[in-house]
Amino acid sequence: MGMGLAEVRGKLRSGFNGILEEGVPLADYTTYRIGGPAGLLAIPKGTEDLACLLEAVIASEARLLVLGRGSNTLVSDRGFEGVVAVLSRGLGRITRKGEDEVYVESGCDLNSLVKWTIELGMAGLEELSGIPGSVGGAVRMNAGAMGSEIGQKIESVEVMRLCGDRVERKCVKRGEIGFAYRGTDLDDRDVIYGARLKLARESKKALEARRKEVLRWRRKNQPLKQPSAGSVFRNPPGISAGELIERCGCKGMRVGEAMVSEKHANFIVNLGGARAGDVYALIERVKAEISRREGIELVEEIRIIGEMGEEGG
Numbered sequence: 001m002g003m004g005l006a007e008v009r010g011k012l013r014s015g016f017n018g019i020l021e022e023g024v025p026l027a028d029y030t031t032y033r034i035g036g037p038a039g040l041l042a043i044p045k046g047t048e049d050l051a052c053l054l055e056a057v058i059a060s061e062a063r064l065l066v067l068g069r070g071s072n073t074l075v076s077d078r079g080f081e082g083v084v085a086v087l088s089r090g091l092g093r094i095t096r097k098g099e100d101e102v103y104v105e106s107g108c109d110l111n112s113l114v115k116w117t118i119e120l121g122m123a124g125l126e127e128l129s130g131i132p133g134s135v136g137g138a139v140r141m142n143a144g145a146m147g148s149e150i151g152q153k154i155e156s157v158e159v160m161r162l163c164g165d166r167v168e169r170k171c172v173k174r175g176e177i178g179f180a181y182r183g184t185d186l187d188d189r190d191v192i193y194g195a196r197l198k199l200a201r202e203s204k205k206a207l208e209a210r211r212k213e214v215l216r217w218r219r220k221n222q223p224l225k226q227p228s229a230g231s232v233f234r235n236p237p238g239i240s241a242g243e244l245i246e247r248c249g250c251k252g253m254r255v256g257e258a259m260v261s262e263k264h265a266n267f268i269v270n271l272g273g274a275r276a277g278d279v280y281a282l283i284e285r286v287k288a289e290i291s292r293r294e295g296i297e298l299v300e301e302i303r304i305i306g307e308m309g310e311e312g313g
């Protein structure tokens with residue numbers, strides 16, 4: 001184990017109650033089902049575990065990758081040599097705070113939160129039904145659908161900030177966070193561990209009906225039976241990336257086992273044994289084609305981790 005990982009492991013011998021594993025394939029932790037080994041995979045059980053883990057990471061100067069459900073992430077076939085903190089298998093608690101507010105830990109599955117709030121007649125998240133991320137990933141990406149974004153509902157976000165040689169806990173208020181289209185200006189050293197959301201009141205029946213409608217729309221328009229990371233590219237101003245890609249005849253384009261979905265042109269699906277390199281090469285081909293034919297440079301929405309390109313290169 002290189003890059004301070006043995007040191008991290010040593011420091012976690014006491015005080016850390018989560019799971020630690022060396023060399024596990026990250027394919028098991030991404031919705032693409034793609035990704036090479038993690039140097040050290042850590043699954044904190046709760047907030048204190050996470051703090052303990054981050055302190056060990058800082059002290060050992062190991063590299064850190066935070067993952068929620070890995071539903072917006074393409075991980076290299078060579079994996080990630082540092083510490084991978086997977087937050088979506090712990091840190092899942094939801095607490096009601098009065099009439100229309102909730103506090104939720106960042107590892108909570110977004111869909112579970114949507115269902116939980118609907119059950120209590122709390123409105124505001126139903127449009128996000130079917131987004132397969134964690135709350136932390138959704139906040140970080142400002143996930144959205146049907147014209148609604150999670151950022152609109154955020155009151156504050158609890159972060160652990162990696163500052164020099166210590167971990168500082170901070171409550172960042174909504175006014176201090178810039179939410180943009182599929183992104184925020186939260187510091188890259190901020191690990192989100194919780195969020196407070198302000199919702200509205202509405203009948204459970206109406207909210208459930210809306211959730212069903214949204215899920216039906218997704219099943220109709222998105223290739224949900226094949227592994228993917230959702231939309232690959234951001235929409236350029238004024239046009240949807242999917243439309244552009246379809247217009248340029250890229251639907252069905254393939255590299256290895258990666259294919260531009262026939263159902264939704266902005267999805268690249270894993271047909272089975274796709275490698276990260278296949279997906280990446282296909283991304284490059286689609287970009288080149290759209291640039292050549294439309295003069296538009298597409299930009300990825302998905303996060304790309306590690307080096308892509310030729311095996312061993």
Ligand SMILES: Cc1cc2nc3c(=O)[nH]c(=O)nc-3n(C[C@H](O)[C@H](O)[C@H](O)COP(=O)(O)OP(=O)(O)OC[C@H]3O[C@@H](n4cnc5c(N)ncnc54)[C@H](O)[C@@H]3O)c2cc1C
Pocket residue numbers: 031065066067068069070071072073087106130131132133134135136137138139140141142143144145182190191192193222224228229230231303
């Ligand atoms: C079928 C399908 C449909 C989708 N539809 C939509 C959609 O309609 N709208 C939409 O916006 N997205 C959509 N997505 C993309 C994805 O689900 C969202 O971006 C989701 O919010 C990502 O959450 P995650 O936990 O999986 O993030 P991950 O992929 O695990 O992480 C994404 C990024 O956030 C960072 N991150 C994750 N957790 C934390 C944390 N706790 N603290 C700090 N940083 C963190 C990671 O380091 C990474 O940079 C879809 C994906 C799929 C597969």
